[in-house]
Amino acid sequence: MDTQTASPDGASLRQSSAEQTILEVRQLYKHFPVRQSLVDTLLHKPGKTVRAVDGVSLSIARGKVLALVGESGSGKTTIARTLIGLEQPTGGEILFDGQLLDTSNRHASDGAMTTPKITLKRLRLRAQMIFQDPYESLNPRATIFEIVAEPLQVHGIAKEPQAREQRVTTALEEAGLRPAADYFLRYPHELSGGQRQRVVIAAAMALEPELLLADEPVSMLDVSIRAEILNLLRELQRQRGISILFITHDMGTVAYFADHLAVMYLGRIVESGETFQVLRNPRHPYTQALLSVVPVPNPRLRRQRMILQGETPNPVDIPPGCRFHPRCPLAAERCRHADPPMVEVEAGHQAACLLVG
Amino acid sequence: MQTPAGMPSPVSRLVGLAEPQQTPLLSVRHLSTDFVSLDKTKKGAEIAHALEDVSFDVYPHQTLGLVGESGCGKTTTLMSVMRLLPAAGRIIAGEVLLDGVDLLGLSEREMRRYRWKELAMIFQGAMNALNPVIPVGDQIREPILLHELMDRQDADRRVDELLDLVGIAKSRKNLYPHQYSGGMRQRAMIAMALACQPRLLFADEPTTALDVMIQAQVLDLLKHIQAELGLAIVLVTHDLGVIAEVCDSVVVMYGGVVAEYGPIDAVYNAPRHPYTQLLLEAFPDLNRPAETLASIPGTPPRLNDLPPGCRFGPRCPQCSEHCSQKKPELVEVTGTAIRQPSFLQHHWAACHLLAGVAGPAALKVSD
Numbered sequence: 016m017d018t019q020t021a022s023p024d025g026a027s028l029r030q031s032s033a034e035q036t037i038l039e040v041r042q043l044y045k046h047f048p049v050r051q052s053l054v055d056t057l058l059h060k061p062g063k064t065v066r067a068v069d070g071v072s073l074s075i076a077r078g079k080v081l082a083l084v085g086e087s088g089s090g091k092t093t094i095a096r097t098l099i100g101l102e103q104p105t106g107g108e109i110l111f112d113g114q115l116l117d118t119s120n121r122h123a124s125d126g127a128m129t130t131p132k133i134t135l136k137r138l139r140l141r142a143q144m145i146f147q148d149p150y151e152s153l154n155p156r157a158t159i160f161e162i163v164a165e166p167l168q169v170h171g172i173a174k175e176p177q178a179r180e181q182r183v184t185t186a187l188e189e190a191g192l193r194p195a196a197d198y199f200l201r202y203p204h205e206l207s208g209g210q211r212q213r214v215v216i217a218a219a220m221a222l223e224p225e226l227l228l229a230d231e232p233v234s235m236l237d238v239s240i241r242a243e244i245l246n247l248l249r250e251l252q253r254q255r256g257i258s259i260l261f262i263t264h265d266m267g268t269v270a271y272f273a274d275h276l277a278v279m280y281l282g283r284i285v286e287s288g289e290t291f292q293v294l295r296n297p298r299h300p301y302t303q304a305l306l307s308v309v310p311v312p313n314p315r316l317r318r319q320r321m322i323l324q325g326e327t328p329n330p331v332d333i334p335p336g337c338r339f340h341p342r343c344p345l346a347a348e349r350c351r352h353a354d355p356p357m358v359e360v361e362a363g364h365q366a367a368c369l370l371v372g
Numbered sequence: 373m374q375t376p377a378g379m380p381s382p383v384s385r386l387v388g389l390a391e392p393q394q395t396p397l398l399s400v401r402h403l404s405t406d407f408v409s410l411d412k413t414k415k416g417a418e419i420a421h422a423l424e425d426v427s428f429d430v431y432p433h434q435t436l437g438l439v440g441e442s443g444c445g446k447t448t449t450l451m452s453v454m455r456l457l458p459a460a461g462r463i464i465a466g467e468v469l470l471d472g473v474d475l476l477g478l479s480e481r482e483m484r485r486y487r488w489k490e491l492a493m494i495f496q497g498a499m500n501a502l503n504p505v506i507p508v509g510d511q512i513r514e515p516i517l518l519h520e521l522m523d524r525q526d527a528d529r530r531v532d533e534l535l536d537l538v539g540i541a542k543s544r545k546n547l548y549p550h551q552y553s554g555g556m557r558q559r560a561m562i563a564m565a566l567a568c569q570p571r572l573l574f575a576d577e578p579t580t581a582l583d584v585m586i587q588a589q590v591l592d593l594l595k596h597i598q599a600e601l602g603l604a605i606v607l608v609t610h611d612l613g614v615i616a617e618v619c620d621s622v623v624v625m626y627g628g629v630v631a632e633y634g635p636i637d638a639v640y641n642a643p644r645h646p647y648t649q650l651l652l653e654a655f656p657d658l659n660r661p662a663e664t665l666a667s668i669p670g671t672p673p674r675l676n677d678l679p680p681g682c683r684f685g686p687r688c689p690q691c692s693e694h695c696s697q698k699k700p701e702l703v704e705v706t707g708t709a710i711r712q713p714s715f716l717q718h719h720w721a722a723c724h725l726l727a728g729v730a731g732p733a734a735l736k737v738s739d
Contacts, residue, residue: 308588310613
C-alpha cells in the first residue's frame with residue numbers, strides 16, 4: 016500500500032493523515048449543461064446548467080462506512096458516479112489513498128504536480144461500485160460465472176482458468192452464494208432479487224477492492240432480504256477492512272450501518288459528523304426535518320413530524336443565500352442573502368446553517 | 373360463493389370489547405382466491421392458491437394496514453374485494469360484506485355502482501397510472517361524469533374542490549401528467565380516488581416510489597382527508613414503519629394467508645407469530661440500532677407449490693414436525709397479549725406454537 020502524505024491544505028474537514036483516509040474529496044463540482052433550443056442558441060441566450068454537485072468535500076477513513084443521505088435529486092448518485100470516473104468532475108479534486116485521481120488525459124491544474132496520481136483503471140482495481148437495481152445492473156445474457164469473472168479479465172488478474180475459477184468461487188461464497196459452482200452456469204433471470212444483489216456484490220468483491228461505493232444497494236429489496244444484504248456488507252467491511260461509501264435515503268439503515276453520516280441537500284452537504292452525533296443532535300433544520308419523518312416501526316413512538324412543504328427545488332435554479340431557506344421553517348431574513356459555510360458545532364460535527372453555532 | 377345464511381356470523385367475534393356499537397364497514401371473511409394458468413406443455417391447469425381464508429374488518433374513520441413481502445397476496449386481496457382480478461383470477465370462497473351486502477354476490481352491473489362511489493382505489497405505481505395524453509383535471513373528472521348525475525360545469529367545480537383538498541393549485545388542472553412531479557401525481561391519484569366521495573379507500577403502496585419527505589406529505593394528506601371525510605382506509609405496504617405511523621390495526625400476510633391480525637399496538641409490541649417477530653427485528657430502526665439485523669433466510673413460497681403445513685414452516689426457526697404437516701388456524705391471542713379497552717378488535721395469530729399458550733380462551737375464526 017503506497018502511503019503518501021497529502022498536501023496540508025484543504026484539510027478543514029479532516030484531522031487524520033493520509034494513511035487513515037482512503038478517499039478524500041475536495042470542493043467537488045459537477046454541472047451538467049441543459050440542452051438549449053435552437054432558437055435560444057441562435058439568440059445567444061446564456062446556457063443553463065444543472066448544478067448537481069455544487070462544492071462537496073468529504074473524506075472516508077480506511078475501514079469505515081460513510082453514509083451519504085439525501086432525497087432524490089440531491090446529487091448523491093452523481094457524487095458516486097464522479098468518484099468512480101463515470102462522470103467528469105467540473106471542478107475539485109478526488110484523492111484516493113493520497114493519490115490524485117487523474118480523470119482526464121490532460122494535466123491537472125496547478126498545485127497538483129507534487130501529488131502522485133492514480134489513473135482511472137488503477138482506481139477501479141481498488142474501488143468498486145454496487146448499483147441500486149440488481150434487475151438492471153446484470154447482463155441478462157451472461158452467466159453468473161462470466162459476470163463475476165469479467166472484472167478479473169479486464170484487469171488481467173488470475174489468468175489461468177483454475178486460478179480464475181478459484182477467485183470466482185471465493186467471491187460468490189463470500190457473498191453468500193453457496194455452493195458457488197451451482198451458480199456458475201445460471202443466468203440472472205433464474206435468481207431472486209436478493210441473490211442477484213449478491214452476484215453484484217460478488218463481482219465487485221472479486222477484485223478485493225479497498226473501497227466500495229454502494230448506491231442504494233437495498234432499496235429495491237424486500238425487508239427480510241434487505242437485512243441479509245446489509246448484514247453481508249457489514250461482515251465484509253468488518254472482516255476485510257473495506258471502506259464503504261453508502262448512499263441511501265433511509266435513515267433507519269444508516270443508524271445500523273454507518274460510522275459517519277453526511278446529509279445532502281441540493282448538491283451540498285449541509286451536515287456531517289459521526290452517525291450518532293448527527294442522529295442524536297441534528298443541528299441543521301433540514302436534517303431535523305428529515306429525521307422527524309422517518310417512519311419508526313413502533314406505534315408508541317408516533318411523534319410530531321416536521322413536514323416540509325413543497326419539493327426540492329430544481330438544481331437549475333438554486334435559491335440565492337442559503338439554498339434551503341425557501342422551505343426552512345426557521346428561515347430568517349439573513350438566510351436569503353448569505354450562503355452559510357460549514358461550521359463546527361461540536362468536535363467532528365459540522366453543519367451549514369446561519370442559525371447554529 | 374356465498375356462505376349459507378343462518379351460519380353464525382364470525383363478525384360478532386371480531387367486534388370489540390368496549391365499543392360494541394361500532395360495526396365494521398367492510399368485513400372480509402374466509403376469502404380465497406386462485407390463479408389458474410393453462411399450461412400447454414403440461415396436462416391440465418396449474419393452480420396457484422394466491423389467497424386462502426383471509427378475514428379482517430375495516431371500520432369507519434380507521435386505517436387498516438396490510439403488510440407483507442412481495443407476492444404475499446396484499447394486492448390480490450384488494451383486487452379480490454374490488455373484483456378487479458385479472459382473467460386468470462378466481463374467487464373460490466368467502467364473503468366480502470360492505471354494510472352487510474355481499475359484494476361477491478352482485479352482478480357485474482351492480483358491482484359497477486359500488487366501485488368509485490363506495491370503494492375507491494389508489495393503484496400501485498400511481499406515478500405511472502395516469503394517462504399521459506390526457507390533462508390531469510380531465511382524468512379526475514371522468515369518474516364523476518360516469519358515476520354521478522352531474523353536468524360538466526358541476527363536475528368541473530368538484531374537480532376544483534378535490535384539487536384544493538389534496539393541495540394542488542387549480543391552475544394546474546390542465547397540465548399533463550409529465551408536467552407533474554411524482555408527489556403531485558400521487559396527490560392527483562388521491563383526488564381521483566375521492567372523486568365520487570367513497571366511504572372506503574384502498575391505497576396500494578401509495579408512497580413506495582416517493583422520497584421520505586414526500587411520503588410524509590402524502591401520509592399526512594391521507595390522515596387529513598380521513599379526518600375530514602370520515603373515510604375508512606386500507607393501506608397496503610411492505611414498510612412496517614409506515615404502518616406503525618398511520619394505522620389503527622394491521623394484518624400481517626404471508627404466502628397468501630393471514631399470519632397475524634390485531635390492533636397496531638398489540639401486533640408491534642407483543643407480536644405472536646414468528647414471522648411478525650422476525651419481520652419486526654429485520655426492520656432497521658433509528659431508535660434501536662442493532663448489532664446485527666435479524667434476517668429471514670430463504671424466500672417466500674411459490675404459490676403454485678405450497679408446503680403442505682404452515683406456509684411459513686420452511687423459513688421458521690421454530691418449525692416442528694407438526695407444523696410441516698398441518699395448517700395452523702387463526703386463533704385469538706388477546707388473553708395473553710396487551711389488552712386495551714379502546715381497541716375494536718382482538719388480536720389473532722395463526723401458529724401452532726400458540727395453541728397451548730392461548731388456552732381455553734382460544735377462538736377460531738372458522739368456528
